[in-house]
Amino acid sequence: xxxxxxxxxxxxxxxxFLEGSRLSIPIxxxxxxxxxxxxxxxxxxxxxxxxxxxxxxxxxxxAGQFAGTNLIIAGAGLTEIAVTTxxxxxxYMLMSLSLSQRLVAGVSSIKRLIMAFVVTDETxxxxxxxxxxxxFSFMAGLELxxxxxxxxxxxxxxxVCTLLPQTLQDSMGIALYAMFIALxxxxxxxxxxALVVAGCAIIISTVIKxxxxxxxxxxxxxxxxxxxxxxxxxAKMFPPQDAETDRE
Amino acid sequence: MGIYMDKVLAAVLLMxxxxxxxxxxxxxxxxxxxxxxxxxxFLSYVPYAVLGAMIFPDILTSTGHLASAAAGLVIASxxxxxxxxxxxxxxxxxxxxxxxxxxxxxxx
Numbered sequence: 001x002x003x004x005x006x007x008x009x010x011x012x013x014x015x016x017f018l019e020g021s022r023l024s025i026p027i028x029x030x031x032x033x034x035x036x037x038x039x040x041x042x043x044x045x046x047x048x049x050x051x052x053x054x055x056x057x058x059x060x061x062x063a064g065q066f067a068g069t070n071l072i073i074a075g076a077g078l079t080e081i082a083v084t085t086x087x088x089x090x091x092y093m094l095m096s097l098s099l100s101q102r103l104v105a106g107v108s109s110i111k112r113l114i115m116a117f118v119v120t121d122e123t124x125x126x127x128x129x130x131x132x133x134x135x136f137s138f139m140a141g142l143e144l145x146x147x148x149x150x151x152x153x154x155x156x157x158x159x160v161c162t163l164l165p166q167t168l169q170d171s172m173g174i175a176l177y178a179m180f181i182a183l184x185x186x187x188x189x190x191x192x193x194a195l196v197v198a199g200c201a202i203i204i205s206t207v208i209k210x211x212x213x214x215x216x217x218x219x220x221x222x223x224x225x226x227x228x229x230x231x232x233x234x235a236k237m238f239p240p241q242d243a244e245t246d247r248e
Numbered sequence: 249m250g251i252y253m254d255k256v257l258a259a260v261l262l263m264x265x266x267x268x269x270x271x272x273x274x275x276x277x278x279x280x281x282x283x284x285x286x287x288x289x290f291l292s293y294v295p296y297a298v299l300g301a302m303i304f305p306d307i308l309t310s311t312g313h314l315a316s317a318a319a320g321l322v323i324a325s326x327x328x329x330x331x332x333x334x335x336x337x338x339x340x341x342x343x344x345x346x347x348x349x350x351x352x353x354x355x356x
Contacts, residue, residue: 058260058261065263082262082266086269089266090270091270092271093270094291094298095294097291100277101292103275112275112276113275121299124298170316171316171343173310174320174345175338176310176338177302177324177341178320178340178341179337181303182333184328185328186328197296198296198299200297201298201301202304223298226297226300227294234290236286240289
């Protein structure tokens with residue numbers, strides 16, 4: 001009996017891993033042009049190729065490492081670099097907290113430390129859109145290819161540097177946003193709560209960005225503020241019983 | 249060269265640390281389900297809010313020109329509405345932007 005159970009368990013681990021990998025293919029491919037651009041930019045700014053690749057392999061985040069690298073190139077101090085990067089990355093706290101509530105029971109500490117490493121805007125949202133609770137093997141599958149895509153894209157970008165025409169480089173800037181749109185619109189079609197929350201966040205983010213009084217708020221804080229207000233509103237207007245949140 | 253490289257490496261490691269900490273702390277600390285219904289609902293809405301706030305208005309400045317970004321936005325939105333896959337939406341948006349950029353560059 002027990003051997004059958006062990007075999008079943010192994011099969012589930014593999015199934016979850018493959019399912020995560022399948023869902024991560026578009027993320028990995030979407031990362032490539034973005035990290036490619038990062039590689040180009042950083043090398044052009046005078047940072048050695050191997051350090052540029054190291055940045056992508058240890059940070060795996062778009063906004064944070066773009067900002068941090070720009071500051072390095074500008075010759076900023078360590079404190080400023082650390083604080084700016086941290087502020088941009090505070091949003092991951094909300095994501096990891098949200099993710100911690102969706103994990104299957106009994107995921108060990110070490111597994112939590114590992115899976116936290118590649119919690120990105122995209123891997124988080126794809127995981128969060130799953131109907132089932134999330135296992136470690138699913139997250140591992142979901143994170144592996146994007147990690148490779150992000151690192152490889154940076155490496156290629158850093159080495160090719162300026163072979164690509166400027167127009168094509170500019171056009172690739174839209175890739176990540178198009179992916180975000182492809183994630184949020186289908187969800188907003190199915191759930192009124194998702195529509196209202198996303199809509200609120202867009203309005204707040206736009207107000208902060210475009211109204212000069214708020215110009216002191218950086219990009220990282222803008223996302224945090226918009227998320228906090230929109231989710232508070234959503235939780236008040238659509239409490240769990242009429243939302244799809246009651247999973248227990 | 250030596251001192252400069254040391255500083256760059258220190259900056260990179262610091263960046264890695266302040267990126268990892270916010271990712272790992274909540275996962276390491278909250279091992280039980282949160283009981284508050286308000287917080288549960290709040291957290292379940294985080295992905296939609298984050299996506300909304302990240303898309304707009306930043307998407308408008310993600311390419312060479314506002315017009316090409318707007319074209320990419322419209323194409324991506326229409327395709328997402330008809331529930332095409334992530335990659336398909338991304339590639340079509342890039343193509344739309346690229347065509348637009350080519351036209352704009354010719355005109356100027």
